[in-house]
Every structure is written in structure tokens, then in C-alpha cells.
Amino acid sequence: MSKDKSTIYSISDLAQRFDITTRAIRFYESEGLLSPKREGQKRLYSQKDYTTLKLILRGKRLGWSLAESRELIQMYKPEQNNQAQYEKVLEKVAESRDRLQQQLHDIQIMLMELDEHEARVKEALETI
Amino acid sequence: MSKDKSTIYSISDLAQRFDITTRAIRFYESEGLLSPKREGQKRLYSQKDYTTLKLILRGKRLGWSLAESRELIQMYKPEQNNQAQYEKVLEKVAESRDRLQQQLHDIQIMLMELDEHEARVKEALETI
């Protein structure tokens, strides 16, 4: 299928799939979030790059800065092999988790309040 | 207690409580998110303003723009009393809910992936 390990994407390919601009993708690279292979001048994106991009956009939807997403992405790289690095990684994981749990909490409250409000509005509509 | 309906806050009061700057609070007002009473020049914030500010900051944590939070805030105002307005409100509610559910989904995936990664890192640490 299209998810096989050797699939390669062009920049406009990725842009279409994720509904973003090529400019954005190049910008992410300039910020150290992506580093695609090259074929002459042209960028070639691997399945790993695809996954990384997915991570970036998920981060964006959650209100993360690119710098934060970059940290998370680097966290997943196995290059950092000494203990200090690993422990820094674990700290980052904990931080991320706390932040996510705060967001989860915020969302639950929001959904509850929206429910209440929706009910009130519908009631108002019925009594018109 | 301090949650009684008549409690009034100064601007630096709110700034301290929410750990933001007075500049930010004034900015939110200039963007139409807050509209405190005045006593001469000075701004006086009611319990309603306090709640609105809480909503703004919750929106921020979830990555919303101030413009989006403003819409949500206006949604809660009972001033819009005709049917067209109400239906627009219901649309906004649905939109917000969809967005929140997408975020919820994103967060669940993130937490799962972090769990997996944490496990792998801890394993690596133990085998050092």
C-alpha cells in the first residue's frame, strides 16, 4: 500500500496531503524540525519525515510552539545515548504529560460548559 | 468568602491572581474581550470579568486565538436574542465542540506515544 517504508514524497505531495503550503514545510526545515534527503536541489521526504510532519501539526493543534515540537521530536531520536541526555528526556516527557493533562482538564470543563449553554439556548429557542 | 458576587478587583489584583501582566489585561480589553466598569480613570473588574479572564486564559492554553476566544465569550452573552443569532451561536458551539474533540483525540495519541517512549527510554536506562 502507500504506507510502505520506502514511500517517498515530494514537497508538494506533502503539502497536499496535510493541506499546508510548501513554504511552511521549508520553514519547518529551516527551524530544524525536518531534514529531508536531497536529490540534487530537490527535497525528498521519507516516511519518517511524513511522521514527523504529522507530529508537528498535532503539536500545532494543541497550541505548541515549533520550538516545543522540535524538542519533542528530538526526544524521539535515539542519537542521544548518554545518561544525562536520557534524564533530560524523561524530564521533558513529564513536562509534556503535565501540560497535556492540564489541557485535558481545560477541555473537559469547556465541553461541560458548552453543554450547559447549549441546553439553555435550545430551551430559549423552544419558548420563542 | 472571596467568591461573593460583589467582589471587585483592581487590574494589578487580577494580574497577580492570574500571573499575567496588566498590559495583557488592557490589551484584552482593547481587543473587545473585557469591558470593566470605571471609577474615574481606573478600571474596576467584577466577578464576571474575572470569569471572562479565566475563559480567555483557558482558551490560550488550548491554543486559541484571542479572536476565537472573543467569539466564545460573546456566545455566552444573552444580548443576542433573535433566532438568527441563536442559530449562529449553535453553529459556533458545534464548531467548538468538534475542535475540542480533535484536540482530545490528539492528546490521547500523544499520551500513548509518550508512554511507549518513556518505557523504551527507561528500559535503555536500566541496561546501562
Add this chain to the structure above:
DNA sequence: CATTACGTTGACGTAAACGTCAACTTGGTT
């Protein structure tokens, strides 16, 4: 009454995340 604390309104500065040209190159297609 002079100082200090707290507030006010401009006005300009800034970081992040791209958008938008402009001016090329390059690999096929007619």
C-alpha cells in the same frame, strides 16, 4: 507638601510563523 504606589494613555518594539514576491534552475514535453 513631597514622595511613593498605583493607575492611565499613547507609541514604538519584538518574536513567532509563516505569506508573498522575485529571480533563478531543472527535468520532461511539444
Add this chain to the structure above:
DNA sequence: AACCAAGTTGACGTTTACGTCAACGTAATG
């Protein structure tokens, strides 16, 4: 050869969300 589509690298512009002075008002305090 001529051309088009898709790609490239600058470089400058733009929006959002404030930060950071400056210059001033006002109220209470020593």
C-alpha cells in the same frame, strides 16, 4: 529549441499578542 511544471534560495512583508518605555494623573502616607 522552446516551454511548462515543479522546485530552489533569498529577501522583505504581515499578523498576533503582547513587552517596553515615556509622560502623565491621583490618592494616600509619612
